[in-house]
Amino acid sequence: MELRRAWLFLTLLGCTHAESPAMYGAISSPNYPQGYPNQVQESWEISVPKGFGITLNFIHLDIEPSENCEYDSVQVMIGEEVGLTLCGRRFDGFSGEPLPEQLFPSNTLRIRFTSDFSNEERYTGFSVIYTAVDLDECKEPLGAECSHFCHNYIGGYFCSCQPGYFLHLDNHTCGVHCSENLFTDLRGQISSPGFPQSYPENSLCEYKVRLVPGYQVLLAFQPKDFDVEEDPSGSCLYDSLIIQAAGKTFGPYCGKTAPPRIESGSNEVDIIFQTDSGGDNKGWTLEYSEAAIPCDHHHLFEHSLLDPQKVKYVFKDSVTVTCEEGYELATMPANQQSFQSTCQGDGTWSRLDLKCQPVDCGPPSGIDNGHVAFSQTTYGAQATYSCVSEYYQLILPGSADDTLRCSSDGLWVSKDGGQDLPKCTAVCGVYNPSQTVDGKIFKGKPANLGQFPWMVAFLEPKRGAGALISDRWILTAAHVVQGVEEPVMYAGIIDLRGRKHQKPLIAKRVILHPQYLQDNPDTKKDFNNDIALVQLCNKVELGVNVAPICVAGSDEGMFPTVGKIGYVAGWGKTESRERSPLLLYTKVPLSQAEKCQELAVEQKFSFTPNMLCAGDNTGHDSCSGDSGGPLMFLDTKNDRRMYTAGIISWGLGCGHYGVYTKVENYLGWIKETMENAEMEESGERSGYTCG
Structure with missing residues (x-):
């Protein structure tokens, strides 16, 4: 059945x-x-x-x-x-x-x-x-995976959400509208959706905090009120909370450990909370507040001092910025060393274009016949001076040394604060002892090149000689240059026949002693004050063949005594009664003044205390054409130095006693004349050419 x-x-x-x-x-x-x-x-x-x-x-x-x-x-x-x-x-x-x-x-x-x-x-x-x-899709174990509510009907089901939520396009998950949250109050509280209940899945929430400029947002989380899903490795791949402000990102944060207190540094903060499709966590809550935005001053105003001094500066604080010693505001008017700056709403200082820069003294001034070595020109830099050769010596003003420093005033100064530059002056009387001085002018011996580097030959209009006493001044006898404005002179030679290969010295001015009687030299009987100076247009370059001689009385050891052997040199007449083309020299002793005075009286010449007597009856003497040349002695304190004690002036016949202008008596006139001429020259108009 x-x-x-x-x-x-x-x-x-x-x-x-x-x-x-x-x-x-x-x-x-x-x-x-x-x-x-x-x-x-x-x-x-x-x-x-x-x-x-x-x-x-x-x-x-x-x-x-x-x-x-x-x-x-x-x-x-x-x-x-x-x-x-x-x-x-x-x-x-x-x-x-x-x-x-x-x-x-x-x-x-x-x-x-x-x-x-x-x-x-x-x-x-x-x-x-x-x-x-x-099927009942809303019944376990089928599970329709609806976020909130599941509703079954014959042949299907549908999902719905709690009030305040919306259903996503997948028709399964519920979300919230949380991307248009704007907070403008100075203080407030922000929480995840549904807090302290579970927050929705598959959501992207954005919260914007916007305060007035000049204030930053501070965020503080409560440790017990933070619960955001994290993946098994401890990273924030599932759900995450991110804070963004002023180009900086804080986070992501997740788990059960609350983030630390956050100083955003900005008045605009974005809080971004993103969730995936799983999890059952309650979320988070935070409190936000305001604080004046700080301005960082460390390493900002370098080499400067701030007034008032604070550990921290915030919005609207104002300071006076003053440059440290040795620094200046390059873009400000001269002598203005400070400016006002204010902490601005974006955390920056006003007038950031102003910087304290090292004072720049510019390149140090050069000196004649010298070098200056320096690597920098700003505050604290050093410039060291030296002379071009051993024939110059560095003369330091006051208590200064050879090094100047760039001061905070923008000036190169010495250690005592002076601005005077060192000077390279000629080293006088450089004597090489290997050059033996022996022989005679009258019955003389030719000199070697460089043996008497101070000798100057006067050729026209009168034959005579002179001696360099600096790199620009020649000492000679007044009667040699009497009435002569542009004498023809040569230095650094011993053979006049080779002068065509040399450049003559150019005189700028010829200065006779004001008390010298300018009568006829051929009949002259009174050679008192027979001394003159010739200033050159240009300084001569000193070296082994051209160098000045020292002047008697200018230093200790330069005072000759009777009997001391001196030397004379020149291109004058020899025993043959002809002028020598070669520089000849000889040795003469300094004699008692009475020797020359007796002979002068006999021949009706004037012999005064401004004259020296040198020579004897051995035939060693200067002669005609040697006038103006120096009477030279070795320094008793320094046997590598020579000085001139006299100027060949006149004689009582060649080969006997000679009379010389006593240089020591004219030291004051020499110094004053040279200084006045150089001072006058410094005031001459620009573009002046000499000769």
């Missing part, structure tokens, strides 16, 4: 026709209810409408049994996975317990029947009825 009812039910099923997937049906093995054939592999696809599951009710199961059903079997396949495998004699309609209904939560499945090579006992196979069953 039961078998007939089953067949009747199957017959009724077959009479139903629908274009949509069937809601029920029946499937049986080949040749059912007779024994199934050998070597069979056959499958049936079952499909019901979406939103439904499938129940299988096996009303007959008679399949050759085997371990793991490896001989013959019927299988239920869901996709490529095996959902159920059956074999054996379970129920044939007459004996055995029928199998319970099997529910498969899928709207498609496949039934596969397999037999091997033998069915000796004539097993009859299987018969199964399938039925479409409405």
